[in-house]
Amino acid sequence: MKRNLNRIDGRTVLFLTVAACLVSFLSTNFFAHALYTIGFVILLCYYGIMGKAIGTFAVYILALLGLIFGTRYNIKFPSPLLFSMVYKLVLPMLPIYLLNQIPAGKLTASIRKLPISKKVMLVLIVMLRFAPTVVQEFRNVSEAMRVRGFLSGAVKVLRHPLNTLEYAVVPMVFRALTIADELSVSAIVRGIESPCKKESYHKSKIGIRDTILMIACTAAGIVCSIV
């Protein structure tokens, strides 16, 4: 199923991401918001990311229920604001999963065709590619801290919060800077600073499938935002 991903253009997924963000924060109707989210869950299943899609949707349902009950029965803790944030963030997360599945070269080739400056494009690509790596690195650092006994208990963490922060932040920053250096060296070797027109191994063309997807997403988004 994941081979279907080769047929979708990176710009289409970027468009879906922006549309999902806008609909998530403009839609005020729970039912319309849920329907739009279900649409994205089906889309992810079609592209072979079924496990993550269903798991994320389960979180969405829990957050929505928490929000509905919290506001209806005026539950103070946990605040409905927390559920609101989770429920609003799940929808944009779905196309972001899709974006992360697209090979880096294909995504770069697609974004290169957008009418944006090279520097903004670079920041965009680095941020998109870097986020999962940083999360993984954060897990590794937490694991190392736990093994060394720095996270052995809440009391210890609360007694020395600045020390704990230092132990967590310093290796994270070191790793992030190393990865940033590696990425920049790799990009320079591949000729990113060259003023010549860039070509790519990956074809980047918006086809009928992409057009249909974008039109359907826009139309559904408009309906969900105004109902």
Add this chain to the structure above:
Amino acid sequence: MGKNQGQKLSIRDIMSVAAMMILSFIVTMIIGSITLPFPMLYLYGAAALDGFFGAIFFLVAANRVNKHGLLFIWAAVYGLIQGIMGYAFLIPYFLIVGLLAELSMIGTNTYRTPLRNGIGWAINSIGNFVGTAVPLWWAWESYQEMALQSGFTESTLNMQYSIATKPVLLLLGCVITAVLAVLGVLFGQKLLKKHFQKSGILE
């Protein structure tokens, strides 16, 4: 030291800034998730805590890149993210915040001067705090409708409205944010000397 000043951002600079911004945004999201269940803490403390923790990443980027435009890019990207999330009118606001913060950094080698970094970062953090009140000044009615639909309780909204309309409360929030941002810079500066400058990663 300051030979980089005035030059354009290189690929390495862009990568370093993007890396530090991602770390900072992840911390912002964590702080948001932790403080959201406590509306008072969220409204008065989230921007201040962001200012404290984010200062470490900002200082690393500032000392590494040491070129003008960094604070402007930082605020502009933050504004763009807010814009994508539905608050499009916050984009010009954050551009102005970035411009003001950047103006405080005029001079040579300022991104490696702790005092100037403290001032610039405090302006940026105060901008983030005041940013929570901008939607209210801009369009209170529609914001209220949207916020209530999103799960904001009446009391939270009233508190937010008080921050925006009562100058004393607004000033109190600004002072809390500025103090924590400056403390963050002091703590970050200590980490910079202890770890990053010693190891040669930063000058």
